[in-house]
Amino acid sequence: MARDRLIYLPLGGAGEIGMNAYVYGFGPEGKERLILVDLGIAFPDMDSTPGVDVILPDISWLRERAERLEAIFITHGHEDHLGGVGHLLPFLDAPVHARRFTANLARRKLTEKGQNPDAIRIAKPFPEMIAAGPFQVGFLPVSHSIPESSALVIDTPAGRVIHSGDFKIDRSPVVGEPFDADLWAEAAKPGVRALVCDSTNVFSKHEGRSEAEVAPNLKPLVASAKGMFVATTFASNVARLQSLAEAGKAAGRSICLMGRAMRRMTEAAVEEGLLKDFPRTVSPEDAASIPRENLMLIVTGSQGERRAASAQLARGKYFGIELAEGDTFLFSSKTIPGNEKDVARVMNDFSEMGVDVVTDDDGLYHVSGHANRPDLEIVQGIVDPQIVIPMHGEHRHLREHAKLADRLGRLGVVAPNGTMLDLAGNQPRVVDHVETGRTYLDGSILVGQFDGVIRDRVRIALNGHVVVAVMVDDDDEVLEDTWVDLRGLPELTRSGQALASLMEEHLAMQLGRIDTRTAGDDEKLEDMITKGIRKVAQDEIGKRPEVTVLITRLTAE
Template sequence: MSGRNRLIYLPLGGAGEIGMNAYVYGYGAEGRERLILVDLGIAFPDMDTTPGVDVILPDISWLKDNLDRLEAVFITHGHEDHVGGVGHLFQQLKKPIHARKFTANLARRKLSEKGQDPKMVRTAPAFPETVTAGPFSVSFLPISHSIPESAALVIDSPAGRVIHSGDFKLDPSPIVGEAFDPDLWAEAAKPGVRALICDSTNVFSRHPGRSEAQVAPNLRPLVAASKGLFVATTFASNVARLQSLAKAGEAAGRSVCLMGRAMRRMTEAATEEGLLTDFPPTVSPEEAADIPRENLMLIVTGSQGERRAASAQLSRGKYFGMEMREGDTFLFSSKTIPGNEKEVARIMNNFSEMGVDVVTDDDGLYHVSGHANRPDLERIHEITNPQVVIPMHGEHRHLREHAKLAEATGRTGIVAPNGTMLDLAGNKPEVVGHVETGRTYLDGSALVGQFDGVIRDRLRIALNGLVVVAVMVDDDGDVLEDTWVDIRGIPEEVRGSASLSDMMEEHLAGALARISRKVADDDEALEDLIVKGVRKIAQDEVGKRPEVTVLITRLAAE
């Protein structure tokens, strides 16, 4: 195999998980392939595993190590798990970004917010026109999804044609954006498709996907029949749903108010790019406060339970002066993404305690998925007729099931989770390497590596508490008696009214009085003795092994 050019596919994020999409393609001699990156997304943290983290990003260390080979970045659509990392990671890449006009608008905003040059984002034409990046010729093939102007990528190289589906559904009437065009996709497949890298999110859903147009007729009677304030939440990026909700409010004689920065950003971008032309007029949050509740509809962010979003804040009290009351209605026009169930349920229960009527999509009336179900995946396989199907955008079980679906129709299906490098150039795809992949955390304003220990230490403190011990050692090597202990996150009172910190100080006073000069002069040995003593007391009294910080002060002779 040596000496020939390779066509590599390497997922750095999004294959084996839902979110944080980042896929590398390369063509050329081994180790010298020219590269392109498809998508640069984020995932969202949770308090159980990533407390305090703002955003989770793919680890692009391998890409940075090969930055001189990277030609460009291509973004399939404007969802955060595909474009959300652009602002955070562009400084490390500094390569041209190509996207269709609506997605490009969002990407430019992200660069501007981070003080980067928005001109690095270039608006790309749709199929069959192409963008050249090194040995690649890339075209944006329109596809319907739950956000306007989504696209698959038709990626041509000397090794043949690959289609990267992006996120998609087969929707003949998406309300906003382009309908699925099977003839256009068949045209894209005419030269032959070496590999289809394909969305796997809904591979376990065995009924055909439903159109966005089926939602609007159900929203109008719900809003019209409601009393008091009507509030709805959905994905801010689902511009078509925002329009359907707003029109339902307008038809019911209600003033419509968008609450949440993401809502306003999406509608502004869609209006600027001519995608929204008849969105009902809206009022500002300040104006909404003066409108009678029964004449008002709020469309708010936070469908996934995000703590800072409008939905969560309304469930805890007031937001922009608005509050929910008994008899009001709150609609979740969305599906809860796995992992967010606790946060969403907490909001629902808070509203229920207020006497608010909570309406969900449990009966399928008020939301449709933006991803292709199993029959739709089978149809896209048939239209493109690829030699190989490589599932992406799904947890490992989704990838495996999708590969089996491809094999059932006589095609080759390959499971390639994050870090797996495939060569697609030969007669049969083969694994040619593995790359270390992981996560990067945006923690405040700092980017923190997954294995840097910051989040690990935070979790340990959250689980076991923290003890701070301060000791002073004089120039003779004697530990002074005033050892000080402060505890955080551990019960202070034990055995009735005994103080845990007092018990630790008493133990340390006795133990430190007996240490040798050798131990007293060695910071590491002294710290180890203190940590073991403190942890033993905590384990015996409260069953915890806390994190221990030891502050050693050495007094010099005058």
């Protein structure tokens, strides 16, 4: 009789930062009952995903086995762990468990999408456990940069797994629960087969810093500012919002929260009792009439997002408010790798206005929400797992974290997206490789990574586009009135001639020589025209554009 398997399968988040989705399963091969940990998103960029609104994990493997899915567990409310719920939950139809604050955010997402918010169930913290098929799952509180973050204690017939979620060791996090080493030790008492662990800051060798260290630095900065003071941070960092708002209040400034995500997070935190005595705020409309030296804005857009409040202010007026020389803009945040150009663009736009831009280059105004290497070592010492499986990191992070586990006398296993591990038995085994990828939210439509939509859009952006219209009569003779239209290409060639006219002249000669067999076959005719257009473009401007050929066939009445 075949033994049961305990499988671990990352569909997103292992080998990248963002888009977290991790499957656990227990049972006979091919019949395992499943749970899903997190269902997050990643954000697009104009270089590789132009026009895309959101990037989601490809959950095709799980959708095909949705009848075996017992439940979904969300570790915390960050978009890269929660953001996919509103888009993908209808395909999975399973209950979603989360702690109260995270559940509040999840229910808002479902309501916005016209879905039933009752699918979200509120979980109490460990040691309370939730039954889900062969699993018992508990929410183990951790400190992070958003309240009520949790690791998961996952009990299975093959042993206990602890899934860390995002965490840091912070014993004074301002808002939310401090790291509780005793509670973690209690969770580890039965023995832990595997620790599946955050790897984001594995290369940072200094000890992590507490959120409480930021507030004392903010107050003198805000107090010394002469004009308007504006700060941006991650909207989900409720503790930082509290510290910033208190610094503004202490300086005698009116506080305005600007940006939908900022207001949504604050409202949820107040509703759940996490934010108490938050300074009174004014609306953006009222803020426009307050003297600038008496005003503090706390705005979204710490990563330079074009539609967020920071970028809007950098481009000019926003809600009637305009920054000017002598104002101060603080980035109380870290720039996520890949966002450097967007952030620099916003900074430079402010600089051109005469705004003083303050960053966290000196480590005064931001602390990370992720565990540095010393924190990882401490947690491994508390949990003492047999196996360490790094997650939440690029491949280099996973590999370095596995090396760290090996040096500490434990077995580190690198399992990037699509790698299915069996954790039952004496040694973890790779038992399958699942095709994983991305799903794009493009407008209101979900588009597969290999559907060609985004690929074609990138090609057009890189190469330009030529539309060619030809007419063919009922005798399969191509008429002379061939028409060319250019998009994203220069109108004139190096010699100053009109590119479209050169293409039309080339086609006139080319089409005047073809036989009726080619003219009568749409595929052959399109191929010939495409090659001709690309040859002219290559010769004249050094580009090979995308070509669309419109063939109209005339028939005698």
